[in-house]
Amino acid sequence: MPFDEITALYLIVAFLLGLLLKSYLPNYVKKKAENLATKEDIKNITEKIESVKSQIDINTDAHKSYISERKAALLNFYDEISSFNYELRVVNFGDFPMDGGQSLYDYQANYRNAVAEILKSYQRLVIYLPNDSTLLEQAAVLSRQVIEFRVVLKDNFGSIKKASIREQQAHANIQINGESPYIIAAHNADKINKDYWLLMKPLNKKYNESYHSYISSLNSFLKESEINCK
Numbered sequence: 001m002p003f004d005e006i007t008a009l010y011l012i013v014a015f016l017l018g019l020l021l022k023s024y025l026p027n028y029v030k031k032k033a034e035n036l037a038t039k040e041d042i043k044n045i046t047e048k049i050e051s052v053k054s055q056i057d058i059n060t061d062a063h064k065s066y067i068s069e070r071k072a073a074l075l076n077f078y079d080e081i082s083s084f085n086y087e088l089r090v091v092n093f094g095d096f097p098m099d100g101g102q103s104l105y106d107y108q109a110n111y112r113n114a115v116a117e118i119l120k121s122y123q124r125l126v127i128y129l130p131n132d133s134t135l136l137e138q139a140a141v142l143s144r145q146v147i148e149f150r151v152v153l154k155d156n157f158g159s160i161k162k163a164s165i166r167e168q169q170a171h172a173n174i175q176i177n178g179e180s181p182y183i184i185a186a187h188n189a190d191k192i193n194k195d196y197w198l199l200m201k202p203l204n205k206k207y208n209e210s211y212h213s214y215i216s217s218l219n220s221f222l223k224e225s226e227i228n229c230k
Contacts, residue, residue, distance in 0.1 A: 067225060070128040074135065074218060077121040081142055084114045085211055089149070090204065093160060093193050098168040104161045108153070115150045119143055135221055138214045145207045152203065156196045163189035 088111050096103040122143040129136040167189040170182035 066128075071222065071225065073121070073124040073128050074222070077118070077125055077139055078215070078218060080114070080118045080121045081146075081211060081214070084118060084146060085207070088114055089207065093164060094190075096164070098171065100168065101161050101165045104157075104164055108157055108161075111153055112150070115146050118146050135214070135217050138210060138217055142207070142210050142214060145203060145210060148203055149200070149207070152196075152199050156192075156199065159192050160189075160196060163192045 088107070091107070093104070096107070122139050125136055125139050163185070167182070167185040170177070170185040174182050
């Protein structure tokens with residue numbers, strides 16, 4: 001083939017390739033860029049979704065932990081006021097052993113500690129319940145009432161202990177001094193105990209009402225909390 005024809009053929013092929021590249025290459029580059037952009041967008045969106053999901057998980061776990069701690073605080077307060085109610089609030093000092101007053105000293109110490117634990121338990125409720133909470137108000141009423149109990153106990157328990165110890169001593173000396181001193185001491189102890197419980201009677205009535213109101217509200221609150229957590 002003559003040189004001029006070969007040259008012309010190369011020129012034609014080069015021209016055709018130029019047209020092909022001109023029409024195809026920009027579209028290819030554009031499409032490639034779009035694909036890369038799409039992949040980058042998907043990656044960014046995925047990362048944001050994962051970040052939001054992680055934050056939701058953190059918030060959910062924190063909320064569950066808060067609900068669990070609040071429930072524990074409510075039940076702890078219930079345990080404290082129940083122990084006070086059944087173990088300390090109403091007792092018969094005549095049933096205490098004749099041990100020189102040791103049981104009475106122990107009772108007084110346990111009473112003081114129980115009141116302190118109730119007040120500490122109430123302060124925990126302040127952390128977990130809003131100020132306008134019915135439960136918090138009922139717990140506050142119970143806390144004030146146990147303080148009133150403690151005041152009456154403190155003002156009168158010294159006389160109760162002395163009378164009880166004298167009764168025990170008179171009983172121990174019946175063989176020496178006869179029954180008369182013991183009868184007098186027992187009568188005196190009974191009178192002092194009776195006067196004490198007369199002072200406690202209105203407090204016991206109010207506490208009993210407050211105690212059962214708290215239990216009723218607590219049951220409703222816990223049931224509602226369980227439903228809301230589902």
